[in-house]
Amino acid sequence: MDRKTEELRDIFMDVAEGETVTESQEESRGSLADRGDVGQRLSDVITGMRERYAFRADFDDEALCALVRGFYDGETDAELARTLDVSRHTVFRARMDLHLLRESDLDAPFDLDVLRERLADEDPLTEVADDLGVSASTVRRYRDALAARNESRGANDRYRAEFDSILADSDLTGGLTDDVKNDGLDEATEDAEVDVSF
Template sequence: MTEDKRKAHLLKLFSSMSGKTKIVEPMKNIHGTLRDSDAIEREVALVMREIIEQGIFKTSLKPIQLAKLVTSFYAGKNDTEIARELGDEKLSKTVARARVRLKLFRDLDFRMPFDKERMEELIESGKTMKEVSEELGVSPSTLREYRHVIEEQEDPTIDPYIDRIRDVMEDRDLSEQMTRSATADSLGEAIDITEAELIDVT
């Protein structure tokens, strides 16, 4: 019998014989000891408020929405999914621009349909954006999007705030790891208690 099946069998047998539910109580102590997702978002929102108040960048999104954007990005959501979580799928472009401004880059952000060095040469030559886009064979809006990515990547203004946000998110990852570990330990402890009580019963 595998370990998982053994545990399931013991739990079922213990419950049917004793009617006790106390063995799962250790897991209740886990919740509330580590920061939950709402607390994480509130911390990030405070940093976002500072960013906006300092005039570092402008967006129609509120601090708490920007915080949700960050946590959703770390959860693997794409821009459209994040916009839906904010309540409006039409916000996907707003989300994308804010995400890039916060240096939350995706690989796709750098898959430019033209040569980056060629673009920079054309811009430095004094050509207009329309002329540059025609030379590169892309629309002016596409050119602006990729220029935005490059500019934000190179701009250090927001970096101190980004570091603070990353610290919060790293703490969240640690909390999740601790929760998983504590849950596993509590289940193991519960099974040990079950086995001991079964021995007493028999």
């Protein structure tokens, strides 16, 4: 030890209560893997939505969680219907309950503003459908999509954002924790010459 180091050590010994500089480590702040079960978190969001809105689709939470995951995996309504063993119409209704809209849900073959006006006037759907030159079921579909979008906007797209966050965390967690032991340093140090002497 050089003279300066000895002086610093002596000063430390004078002011410190002990001879070591070991601090107790702080409690861990957790990790992505500690964010809870994805299924449970999705179910919690769905429960919150059930409390706020009247769901029209007769699905239990497990089926709705499967629908959310499938939707985020890019499955079509037909694929989701096969998976859940229900009709595409039922899947669509459940998606609207959950505010899970696709761009195509509002891509109508007629002017949606006209539909909005007619719905606000409470015109009969069959009459609106005749005037727009489409079937009543088509009008109902776009009416439901507009209602879901309005509900979602009324909640500041909160539930959709929560689904996004949960499933994004899930993707990150899978990517980060599945390969936690594979840190990529093996390749970086493969040809390194390490000569450490103490």
